[in-house]
Amino acid sequence: MRCRRSVVPRPLQQPTSRRKPVPDPAKTPAVQLSNIRKSYGEHEVLHGVSLTANEGDVISILGSSGSGKSTLLRCINMLEVPNAGSVSIHGEAITLDQKPGQPPRARDMRQVNRLRAKAAMVFQSFNLWSHLTILENLIEAPVYVLKRDRKEAIAEAEALLARVGIAEKRHAYPAHLSGGQQQRAAIARALAMHPSVMLFDEPTSALDPELVGEVLKVMRDLAAEGRTMLIVTHEMGFARDVSTRTVFLHNGVIEEEGAPAEVFENPRSDRFRQFISRDH
Amino acid sequence: MRCRRSVVPRPLQQPTSRRKPVPDPAKTPAVQLSNIRKSYGEHEVLHGVSLTANEGDVISILGSSGSGKSTLLRCINMLEVPNAGSVSIHGEAITLDQKPGQPPRARDMRQVNRLRAKAAMVFQSFNLWSHLTILENLIEAPVYVLKRDRKEAIAEAEALLARVGIAEKRHAYPAHLSGGQQQRAAIARALAMHPSVMLFDEPTSALDPELVGEVLKVMRDLAAEGRTMLIVTHEMGFARDVSTRTVFLHNGVIEEEGAPAEVFENPRSDRFRQFISRDH
Amino acid sequence: QEKTITIATEGAYAPWNFTGPSGELQGFEIDLAKVLCERMKVKCEIVAQNWDGIIPSLNAKKYDAIMAGMSVTPARKEVIAFSDPYAAGLNAFAVLSDGPLADMPGTGETYSLDSQEAEANAKIEEIAALLKGKIVGVQGSTTASSFMESNFKDGVDLREYKTTEEHNLDLTSGRLDAVLANATVLAEALGKPDMADAKISGPIFSGGVFGFIAVGLRKDDTELKAQFDEAIKAATADGTIKDLSMKWFKVDVSPRG
Amino acid sequence: MDYLQLMGFGPNGWGYGMLAATGMTVAVALCGYLIGSVLGSLGAAAAFSRFMPLRAIAGFYTTVLRGIPDLLVIYLFYFGSSSVISAVGALFGAEGFVGAPAFLTGAMAIGVVSGAYQMQVFRGAVLALPKGEIEAARAYGMPSFLLFRRIILPQAARFAIPGMGNVWQLVLKESALISVIGLVEIMRQSQIGAGSTRQPFSFYLTAGALYLLITFVSGRGFRLAERRAMRGVRRAA
Amino acid sequence: MVIDFPFLWESFTTLLNGVPLTLQLTALSVVTGAVLAVLLALMRVSNRWWLDLPAQAYIFVFRGTPLLVQIYIIYYGLSQFPELRHSILWPFLRQAYWCAALALALNTAAYSAEIIRGGLLSVPAGQIEAARATGMSGFLLMRRIIFPQALRQMLPGYSNEIILMVKSTALASTVTLMEVTGIAAKLISQSYRPIEVFICAGAIYLAINFIVVRAFAALEYALSPERRPAPASTADQPEKARA
Numbered sequence A, B: 001m002r003c004r005r006s007v008v009p010r011p012l013q014q015p016t017s018r019r020k021p022v023p024d025p026a027k028t029p030a031v032q033l034s035n036i037r038k039s040y041g042e043h044e045v046l047h048g049v050s051l052t053a054n055e056g057d058v059i060s061i062l063g064s065s066g067s068g069k070s071t072l073l074r075c076i077n078m079l080e081v082p083n084a085g086s087v088s089i090h091g092e093a094i095t096l097d098q099k100p101g102q103p104p105r106a107r108d109m110r111q112v113n114r115l116r117a118k119a120a121m122v123f124q125s126f127n128l129w130s131h132l133t134i135l136e137n138l139i140e141a142p143v144y145v146l147k148r149d150r151k152e153a154i155a156e157a158e159a160l161l162a163r164v165g166i167a168e169k170r171h172a173y174p175a176h177l178s179g180g181q182q183q184r185a186a187i188a189r190a191l192a193m194h195p196s197v198m199l200f201d202e203p204t205s206a207l208d209p210e211l212v213g214e215v216l217k218v219m220r221d222l223a224a225e226g227r228t229m230l231i232v233t234h235e236m237g238f239a240r241d242v243s244t245r246t247v248f249l250h251n252g253v254i255e256e257e258g259a260p261a262e263v264f265e266n267p268r269s270d271r272f273r274q275f276i277s278r279d280h
Numbered sequence C: 001q002e003k004t005i006t007i008a009t010e011g012a013y014a015p016w017n018f019t020g021p022s023g024e025l026q027g028f029e030i031d032l033a034k035v036l037c038e039r040m041k042v043k044c045e046i047v048a049q050n051w052d053g054i055i056p057s058l059n060a061k062k063y064d065a066i067m068a069g070m071s072v073t074p075a076r077k078e079v080i081a082f083s084d085p086y087a088a089g090l091n092a093f094a095v096l097s098d099g100p101l102a103d104m105p106g107t108g109e110t111y112s113l114d115s116q117e118a119e120a121n122a123k124i125e126e127i128a129a130l131l132k133g134k135i136v137g138v139q140g141s142t143t144a145s146s147f148m149e150s151n152f153k154d155g156v157d158l159r160e161y162k163t164t165e166e167h168n169l170d171l172t173s174g175r176l177d178a179v180l181a182n183a184t185v186l187a188e189a190l191g192k193p194d195m196a197d198a199k200i201s202g203p204i205f206s207g208g209v210f211g212f213i214a215v216g217l218r219k220d221d222t223e224l225k226a227q228f229d230e231a232i233k234a235a236t237a238d239g240t241i242k243d244l245s246m247k248w249f250k251v252d253v254s255p256r257g
Numbered sequence D: 001m002d003y004l005q006l007m008g009f010g011p012n013g014w015g016y017g018m019l020a021a022t023g024m025t026v027a028v029a030l031c032g033y034l035i036g037s038v039l040g041s042l043g044a045a046a047a048f049s050r051f052m053p054l055r056a057i058a059g060f061y062t063t064v065l066r067g068i069p070d071l072l073v074i075y076l077f078y079f080g081s082s083s084v085i086s087a088v089g090a091l092f093g094a095e096g097f098v099g100a101p102a103f104l105t106g107a108m109a110i111g112v113v114s115g116a117y118q119m120q121v122f123r124g125a126v127l128a129l130p131k132g133e134i135e136a137a138r139a140y141g142m143p144s145f146l147l148f149r150r151i152i153l154p155q156a157a158r159f160a161i162p163g164m165g166n167v168w169q170l171v172l173k174e175s176a177l178i179s180v181i182g183l184v185e186i187m188r189q190s191q192i193g194a195g196s197t198r199q200p201f202s203f204y205l206t207a208g209a210l211y212l213l214i215t216f217v218s219g220r221g222f223r224l225a226e227r228r229a230m231r232g233v234r235r236a237a
Numbered sequence E: 001m002v003i004d005f006p007f008l009w010e011s012f013t014t015l016l017n018g019v020p021l022t023l024q025l026t027a028l029s030v031v032t033g034a035v036l037a038v039l040l041a042l043m044r045v046s047n048r049w050w051l052d053l054p055a056q057a058y059i060f061v062f063r064g065t066p067l068l069v070q071i072y073i074i075y076y077g078l079s080q081f082p083e084l085r086h087s088i089l090w091p092f093l094r095q096a097y098w099c100a101a102l103a104l105a106l107n108t109a110a111y112s113a114e115i116i117r118g119g120l121l122s123v124p125a126g127q128i129e130a131a132r133a134t135g136m137s138g139f140l141l142m143r144r145i146i147f148p149q150a151l152r153q154m155l156p157g158y159s160n161e162i163i164l165m166v167k168s169t170a171l172a173s174t175v176t177l178m179e180v181t182g183i184a185a186k187l188i189s190q191s192y193r194p195i196e197v198f199i200c201a202g203a204i205y206l207a208i209n210f211i212v213v214r215a216f217a218a219l220e221y222a223l224s225p226e227r228r229p230a231p232a233s234t235a236d237q238p239e240k241a242r243a
């Protein structure tokens, strides 16, 4: 087994942004990506991205449309298997098999599934299960993956639905919900997993300003509880005020990374300066 | 035929918002909704909405999630047939047949299709045709519905794609695009119809601030050309700066309506005041 | 006066009527049809037709006559007419050579159910005792199946097959203890290596339900029937049918009585 | 006679006969299938129509024609059409058998039956379409037929092609039934051969092989069509 | 044509005797065939060539050859081998009933497998990914997310297949089984009135298949609540203002 260890991340050897905080060696990082590359066909979308999220970090990922933000998030839970690089969650590296001439794949799907259950994701396009009601969507994974008690899961799901304001829709099917209601259901579905790591892909895109405020409050609470979050967002306010670190992705590379106060005040990259200046 | 005239709108007899501008009788309004009601099953979503958009009006429709904004937009082009009330486009009323005990339906689908071709819609969930490439998506309706010349349609589509910044994706299928790219394609698809009325359902939800700015600029240009637009949006800035009128929908009724300067400065409805105060 | 008539046959019932590799029809009935047509002074066209549709198609006037080893039965007489017979229906049992039925009484003899009724019935009774509890195969809706049904109603497990090859296969596989079929067809089949283990056992029966084989005609076509009757009578009388029978069956099936 | 000689193309070989029968099977099946496609898509369109009578007719068609034995349909078509045509012919003094050509009748009968099955396949496929994309087409003013042709049909093809493959197989096998109306296709030819040579296995195995050959060739076609129809579809890993 | 009602009635009652056998053969083959079909479909979508290839070959052969030939070979063909006649399978294969049921089941498995595969492929990728992202995989993912959705999609096609099986049992008459068509053939040979007898048989098959069609329509309706318009709002509390 030793000889295969080479796929384990060596983040310090990677060329990373200069401002990247040196990780506290005593703490294992919650999520560690090193030198991730991902191509679709001939088209390389991520050109070697390295990123470390410590426990309790709230990382906002900014970037223009098509820069690879969703792809990066999907690489973390192996919905897309990176063509190169490594991912580890809570210090556990996902071992990838790379046969020559073939795309790499995860060696041990049991391991991947175990880690996925810890890292809940909210999809950009929601992806609610269309054959289940909203309540059933929320209890599905807790009951069948985490083997939680059904009654408890229902009680908790109802509380979550009330929290995001769609309790009265609990017996409706996703197709009968408005866009914003679907998005809230998707957020609640992720929260129902009690994940230690959360991956949010533009979780407030379909919400009105009032609701945006409320969802961001929920996230702040979660951050206070010490959950690790990676959030793709276009809400500059949120990135600035809530996140512990901001990452700016451009054309598949990290152009800017650091504490929000720092990067927003004093951006090093021209591209990022331009990006935030357009925030009208 | 005379006897059926009763379904033709009588907007002045409807209880409408006090600030509603009295329509100039010389101009036919581009879109006129009167007393629209819409239920799904027992659940009434729109409780009698009346709205007049004159040619060149840019109406921003605000409202919290689930308040019925998308439903209202979908009633205009008869994707949802209202249970009561009437819709007319460019002065032409859509005749509805109401048999007792049955949901109403449009009497003449040819009329509906003709009017739909004039009122292009951008969907909240994009709804790009998945079996066509982006370019094909753009030329589909112009070529087959409007019977435009294919070559010209292609040339124009390419220009539009360049304008929204996804020219290099023109031969990709929608499933291979990022969320923001899909949204831009959907906007371009609507523009390719040269519609005289545009129905936009949260057209910038998946875009980054930079692109939001650009799309809003496109809309400003269109407004300057005199196109009529109804835009569901959460962008308060846009509502305030670009639209000629702002409508605030709450629980299926129009709570506030008027020139943006007026309503934002001096909201009459408490609910609207509260709604805009949360804009962080 | 070159009138043309069309005659249908099955084309899959060797040696009565069958098809050669290149599609040409052959067999006893084909030769006979040519002889009869010559005597009737008509031009004949012989076509092949699937057995299931053979009678309906006659009545739909797709052709004018059937010569397909078809026995005269009361049920058929309800829907079509028959000419005078041109052959007698000889039937026999075939069994496995090493089975318990290998030597049923009367092997090698021929009994007519009409002229030798008493002897025939005695043999039938002896055979019925032997067949008790046995499984016997016949081709469905043939004279063989009606013979089995009227004489061996109880005690025998009767199975009906679509074709004679099929019951022959089940005889050799051991699913059947005996089959009853047209003796000429059995003789042909027993000559093939696949059926080396089987043989004819018990007497050959003729007459009675086995009756005769004749040309099937539409009921309203009395003129054609008269022509066929005359031609068949003449061919029987001058031995033409007997010659053809010996050529194709090695036995004489020409109608007697 | 050994197998190769029996099925060969020599003077005693049945090769040409079997080949001709194969041609007949393919021809009848293909015509029937195409007729069925037309009827099936019309039926499916009717099933989704706004007009109640059309829906009822479509429902009746698919239930009855799938429900009754195919042989009955063939009989009814063949003898039914011939008695009608004969009756009409008799009025004009024609005598004897005046029937629709057997090939045409067979293809029509198979077409009518397979149309009932294809209608179900199309219906299922249409139900699986993403609702939003159809709405988008409506919103752009596409009238029903254009919508059907440009959006529904190409998308439904994705879900329909496996089922359409099944129906094609069905039609191939069903073509064997037309032997009752006098056409010589693979199964009838095998039966003739089996009865004439008393070698049923040689013929039925050959028949099986010939059907496999047709399946193999048409299977390539369906595979290609499926690949084409699946353009633009993202598959979860 | 004058309609002979007594004859029709007599044929009809005689044909009814064949219904139990027709139903038994259908039920037996559909149930066993479905189990086999699910396995085959899973092999087909497994993305593993050593599972996919055998399944493809199976489907190719059983879909590609006529059922009649399959019954013929299983019933008449296998019995030509003395080895088989002396094996423990012979008590089963000796009987036409089991041979017919076996052939029907093997045949429907091949067709159903393709129908099921089509259903599995129609599940939207996004929903599968959402399930994977929560840690679901393999059998659980199949059972909870993919299969329930695939089921709705394949029901119309599968109802086709069951109707076909009801009708295919007719071929059992080639191996001496007297189900509805076997009896019909016999009646025809006694009466030479194929149209009348077939109309009676047709009525029986139509009745059976009508029940099948209705049952599937009901099942489709029951399984697709999300395709229906929304039920009355189940709100037991009025829509709360979120303020």
Ligand SMILES: Nc1ncnc2c1ncn2[C@@H]1O[C@H](COP(=O)(O)OP(=O)(O)OP(=O)(O)O)[C@@H](O)[C@H]1O
Binding pocket: A169, A175, A176, A177, A178, A179, A180, A181, A206, A208, B040, B045, B063, B064, B065, B066, B067, B068, B069, B070, B071, B072, B124, E229, E230
């Ligand atoms: N097809 C449907 N069946 C039943 N109820 C529906 C359906 N579509 C929408 N609704 C309900 O109607 C209400 C209004 O929905 P609508 O989509 O118009 O909201 P919206 O204002 O666009 O919200 P959002 O900002 O979240 O998109 C919601 O409560 C929703 O649950």
Ligand SMILES: Nc1ncnc2c1ncn2[C@@H]1O[C@H](COP(=O)(O)OP(=O)(O)OP(=O)(O)O)[C@@H](O)[C@H]1O
Binding pocket: A040, A045, A063, A064, A065, A066, A067, A068, A069, A070, A071, A072, A124, B169, B175, B176, B177, B178, B179, B180, B181, B206, B208, D234
């Ligand atoms: N399945 C796919 N096949 C091919 N190309 C893809 C696929 N998915 C994404 N891409 C391409 O990869 C690039 C990055 O996509 P991604 O979805 O990660 O962007 P994003 O940063 O999330 O953008 P947005 O803000 O618009 O959602 C885009 O150019 C997109 O076209």
Ligand SMILES: [Mg+2]
Binding pocket: A069, A070, A071, A124, A201, B178, B179, B180
């Ligand atoms: Mg994205």
Ligand SMILES: [Mg+2]
Binding pocket: A178, A179, A180, B069, B070, B071, B124, B201
């Ligand atoms: Mg909406």
